[in-house]
Amino acid sequence: MRVLFLGTAAYEGHPNVFCDCENCRKARLAGNESFRLTASVYVDDDLLIDFGPNIMSGAQKAEVSLFDVKTLLITHSHSDHLYLPNFGYRMNRYNASYDRLPRMSVLANSTVLSLISNSVYFDPEKTVLLQAEPYEEIEVNDCTVIPVPAVHKVKEDEQPFIFLLKKGGKSFFYATDTGPIEDSSFGRLKDLIDSPIDIAVVDSTLGFMKEVLFPYHHTAEQVITTKNRMRELKIIDDNTLVVAHHFSHYPNPPKKELEEFYNRYKVVVAHDGLLLDI
Template identity: 45%
Template sequence: MKITFLGTGAFEGFPNPFCICSNCEASRNAKSEDLRLRTSVLINDDLLIDFGPDIVASCQKIGIDLVAVRTLLITHSHADHLYLSNFRLRQPDFCNSWAELPEMTVVTHNSVARRIQEDNQYFEGARVKIIGVDQFVPIEINDYAILPLKANHKVSEDETPLLYLIIDGDGKSLFYGTDTGILPVETIDNLCEYMGSNILSAVVLDGTMGFPGLTYPYHLDFFKLLETVKSLGSRGIISSKTKVISTHFSHNQNPIHKELKERYSGYNIITSYDGLTLKI
């Protein structure tokens, strides 16, 4: 499994263009690893997680295309994770090779699926199929086994924000765990039940809140991320062989990449940056 981080920033990006805090100022004057677009991840070139407003900039920055994407997983409907106008990039008016694109299946919570299907202007001619799913109900699609899991995140009342367990055709497994606070007990239980005696190949976790001066129940900070790793380890689904990666960094309490990397590496956790590619 190949994992490419297209963006690793939180809602406001890093740096926030309207902010001159010490972290934003430091990132403007540092290396490219410190310039973080909104969070999105590409798996094996054909599965995309989240579709926010920076998807064009991310692909330009890294130098890749998304023409092979057949599956798009949406975690939730917040604007930094789902920007509907992106679907128009696949329409004939905007894409010369639209007829050669594979059909892209969009997987999201049932309430989000219903909502985005109400406005057909984004999907006409875009070769997109939308599938609504429920938490804890596994699906198989385009050579992947996928288990949607419940996140601890604040969205509209009728929406369940999702995390995903993804297993590819080679049996490699990824638990994608952002945006969320401390994982719900039922999420860990269902994750463990589905994995059985198998160990996760990789885990991506939410590092939004950094090194606390303030806390927020719907995202992790550095210490809650470590607590989550310990909790998953105690249940036997991660080991020393599991790659653990932090992402979705806010400028509010996260320093520049070099400092983040120094702190996380002490716990054998990889600090993601835009363009990082890992093979597991």
């Protein structure tokens, strides 16, 4: 399983181009290694998680083509995870290889699917919509995907998801845009795995924020708490790659400073272009 991070920032990117805070100034001075686009990951050359406004920039920055993508998982409807004009890049009028373009299965909650199907960019010839249900395994293009409810606030009546992927004897848990996960969810997750997860990506939006006013993301300290809890429950073990991901500019300094903290706990700091191959 190959996991390539196309973007690793929260909604506003990092640095925020309209911000002059200390972290944004430091990131600009640090240069490209600290520049972050909105979060998205590319798995095994045929699966994407999230479809925000920087998907084109992320792919070009990583020097990859998304032509072979057959599966798209969307966590929720916030605009840094669902940017509907992206579907336009796959439409006949904008795509010279449209006839050879694979059909893409989109797995998401009902709110997201409704937004897509009602969009002017929806092309039913090349797009298959699949509704995600909590803890319900679904086989999509040779990958088993299990949606897990996220602790996140979106539209009224919308259930955001994080995802567990299993393929070729390997497993990948993508848990971003969520606050600390409830033990009941961890219990269900444990029942769905045969061995400890190989890669666990954990939301790190709130970074070094001291007063948490928005309990739908993780602080840096909560990332470590979540890692320890998953370790206690044997969902992960010492061989699991735990990755901090989805950084907001306000409470997160540039990459090197983040690494100084997370390295002490054996947590990898995601950055745009990071490739994990297991």
